[in-house]
Amino acid sequence: MSASLNPAAPAAFPICENPAEQFLRSDRMPSIWCPGCGIGTTVNCFARALIKTGIDPKKVVIVSGIGCTGRVAGYMHLDSFHTTHGRAIPFATGLKLANPGLTVVVYSGDGDLASIGGNHLIHAARRNIDLKVVCVNNLTYSMTGGQAAATTPRDAITATSPYGAYEPPLNLPHLVAAAGASYVSRWTTYHVVQTMKAMERMLTRRGFSFLEVISPCPTLFQRRNRLGDGLDTMKSYKELGATRHNANLADLDMTMGGEIVIGNFVERDRPDYLEAMQAHLRAQLQEQYVDPYEHAEAESALELGELSCG
Amino acid sequence: MQADPRAVLTGVHFLNGDQACCEGALAAGARFAAGYPITPSTEIVERFSKRIPLVGGVFIQMEDELAASIAIQGAAWAGKKVFTVTSGPGFSLMMEHIGFAAMTETPCVFVNVQRGGPSTGLPTLPAQGDMMQARFGSHGDYPCIALSPDSPQECFRLMIRAMNLAEEFRTPVFLMMDEVVGHMTERVEIPAAESIEVTPRRLTEKAPEDYLPYETETSKIGGSLTPEMAIAGEGYKFHVTGLTHDERGYPSMTPETQHKLIHRLFAKIDTAKDRIIELEEDHTEEAEVVVISYGITMRVAERAIQMARTEGIATGKLRLITVWPLAEERIRELAGRVKAFVVPELNMGQVVLEVERVTGGRTRVIRVPHAGGTVHKPEQILEAIRRGAMTVQGAGA
Ligand SMILES: Cc1ncc(C[n+]2csc(CCOP(=O)(O)OP(=O)(O)O)c2C)c(N)n1
Numbered sequence A: 001m002s003a004s005l006n007p008a009a010p011a012a013f014p015i016c017e018n019p020a021e022q023f024l025r026s027d028r029m030p031s032i033w034c035p036g037c038g039i040g041t042t043v044n045c046f047a048r049a050l051i052k053t054g055i056d057p058k059k060v061v062i063v064s065g066i067g068c069t070g071r072v073a074g075y076m077h078l079d080s081f082h083t084t085h086g087r088a089i090p091f092a093t094g095l096k097l098a099n100p101g102l103t104v105v106v107y108s109g110d111g112d113l114a115s116i117g118g119n120h121l122i123h124a125a126r127r128n129i130d131l132k133v134v135c136v137n138n139l140t141y142s143m144t145g146g147q148a149a150a151t152t153p154r155d156a157i158t159a160t161s162p163y164g165a166y167e168p169p170l171n172l173p174h175l176v177a178a179a180g181a182s183y184v185s186r187w188t189t190y191h192v193v194q195t196m197k198a199m200e201r202m203l204t205r206r207g208f209s210f211l212e213v214i215s216p217c218p219t220l221f222q223r224r225n226r227l228g229d230g231l232d233t234m235k236s237y238k239e240l241g242a243t244r245h246n247a248n249l250a251d252l253d254m255t256m257g258g259e260i261v262i263g264n265f266v267e268r269d270r271p272d273y274l275e276a277m278q279a280h281l282r283a284q285l286q287e288q289y290v291d292p293y294e295h296a297e298a299e300s301a302l303e304l305g306e307l308s309c310g
Numbered sequence B: 001m002q003a004d005p006r007a008v009l010t011g012v013h014f015l016n017g018d019q020a021c022c023e024g025a026l027a028a029g030a031r032f033a034a035g036y037p038i039t040p041s042t043e044i045v046e047r048f049s050k051r052i053p054l055v056g057g058v059f060i061q062m063e064d065e066l067a068a069s070i071a072i073q074g075a076a077w078a079g080k081k082v083f084t085v086t087s088g089p090g091f092s093l094m095m096e097h098i099g100f101a102a103m104t105e106t107p108c109v110f111v112n113v114q115r116g117g118p119s120t121g122l123p124t125l126p127a128q129g130d131m132m133q134a135r136f137g138s139h140g141d142y143p144c145i146a147l148s149p150d151s152p153q154e155c156f157r158l159m160i161r162a163m164n165l166a167e168e169f170r171t172p173v174f175l176m177m178d179e180v181v182g183h184m185t186e187r188v189e190i191p192a193a194e195s196i197e198v199t200p201r202r203l204t205e206k207a208p209e210d211y212l213p214y215e216t217e218t219s220k221i222g223g224s225l226t227p228e229m230a231i232a233g234e235g236y237k238f239h240v241t242g243l244t245h246d247e248r249g250y251p252s253m254t255p256e257t258q259h260k261l262i263h264r265l266f267a268k269i270d271t272a273k274d275r276i277i278e279l280e281e282d283h284t285e286e287a288e289v290v291v292i293s294y295g296i297t298m299r300v301a302e303r304a305i306q307m308a309r310t311e312g313i314a315t316g317k318l319r320l321i322t323v324w325p326l327a328e329e330r331i332r333e334l335a336g337r338v339k340a341f342v343v344p345e346l347n348m349g350q351v352v353l354e355v356e357r358v359t360g361g362r363t364r365v366i367r368v369p370h371a372g373g374t375v376h377k378p379e380q381i382l383e384a385i386r387r388g389a390m391t392v393q394g395a396g397a
């Protein structure tokens, strides 16, 4: 794929397209994201993961909430939904239950998914509904100006923790795994190959899958905490990132300047929501059950003596 | 398009309003519902959860009303006809997603079986205190269609109508029931499926490359102001956002785009209001006093009207089956002729504010407020009718 840099052949200089581009709405570029922001890096990984899986893009739907990361849906050349703050997961749940043939990706920020939308995150994991959730965790509410979030590590300076944060942050992999997710990973935007592979895995497996990508917000979080620019952050992710697939999930708290435990922590099989629903209703109702996803002639619903008298 | 006979329980039944509402939803083609339990609305989805596996569809009980009110919209974009049900506290939680549905033009129905409020209020007792919340509850400006049934039979019929209007105009539609109508059991006749008219989704037939998600026939005289819809998974690769958006569905945060979009959202309902507004009138032509009300309160008022007539007061009835948009023109017409309007409601005065505005002081408007918890006594309404009849015409209000 790499461009020929042979100066002897300038006329035939091949213009190499970024393979991610086919999945981007080029008519909406440039994006709103700042230089050095990690969100674009994750989108690049995502586009490459889509290519790798060979999945039909027609059947991939992306749902975002609100935030800088929430803008991802709007830049993807897919059926895409930019919903309300915190509610991408329940919107995606409706899409998936209405048409299980869709590959439904939820792409949003830490504030969106884990704070205002935290309850939905827990319940989607519990149901093991087949959603592929990418959470870009920049440790803050960026879009609104970098306030303290439920994920902000202790001592971090933010717009609403000017003397440093003192609340304990949420450990997302631990939370989501405890709630029942069947796939849980955490990487950083330095670990692009691993991030892409995790996305690829999520796209091809069934059940609730969750990927946390630790990502810089150079404009707000990095700057306020004197962590340098995007490049400095990449260096720190490289140094602090400790790959431990079998880590004890309780030990994954994020701290300022401390180790960032990364890895593919959980992968387990358990019936997803749709399997459970269909198997259970079929067992209970036998031939009376009308599979909502079968377009065959449905059973007569008129013989409902018990119901018809209210 | 006709109703699917597999989902229609044709025959004569004895149902409460909640159950009848569920049957209306099924007849109208609803194949996805999400909800969170709350009295006095729960029976609607309880029945739906029992019926839908036998018809072919999905019910999911979500973790809260925020989730329920947006899950239905996800399902709508995957092609299902959808609704959710709730009551006061849950309705408050749904507000943000009512605005989202209005802004993104997502067809969906919100059923509110009203109970006494504010806050937890009277969970098992009636009120009509959410009428203004239905009209204005979500932030920003958007139009509203709200229907109010007065019997289980009408719960069935108006739920079908609500689902149909939601599809035709791609807008959230409210079925504003109340606890009494929801829990009263009466004869409900469900007609044959072939006599139930069901509005299909306004799906686009354009090829993906020719399709603009929010393009309408704005410039064509008599053209539809409701855009055609595509559903997810068919290759249209469309974008939907709650941000102010252009015809491509792309965010465009300029005063010009906002102006164009919001004006069209209003115009699509406004230009069709004659079709949307449904009224029931009785003796309004020769009346000196007209009672204007809706839902259960009009059934109570009925008795007061009879009593007034036996006293020799020419009393008319104007029942707002469609509450929003308000039947402004009809009210204005009558205002020029009658001595007084009497407006009983199970709230401290909500729809009456609009009646007063429309009347513009040309006719006396008498409020008959009630804090809720039970219905009015007919005598309270009769007393107001008597006062109305004694109004010296031309003396203003
Ligand atoms: C109901 C509601 N509350 C608050 C906001 C304001 N708001 C917009 S984005 C955002 C935070 C987003 O943070 P996160 O999800 O972490 O995304 P990031 O911008 O960091 O990528 C907030 C609080 C909103 N849009 N809606």
Ligand code: SF4
Binding pocket: A032, A033, A034, A036, A037, A038, A039, A068, A069, A138, A142, A143, A216, A217, A218, A219, A220
């Ligand atoms: S504010 Fe932060 S998160 Fe938002 S685009 Fe800029 S760098 Fe990225």
Ligand SMILES: [Mg+2]
Binding pocket: A067, A109, A110, A111, A136, A137, A138, A139, A140, A141, A142, A149
């Ligand atoms: Mg964030």
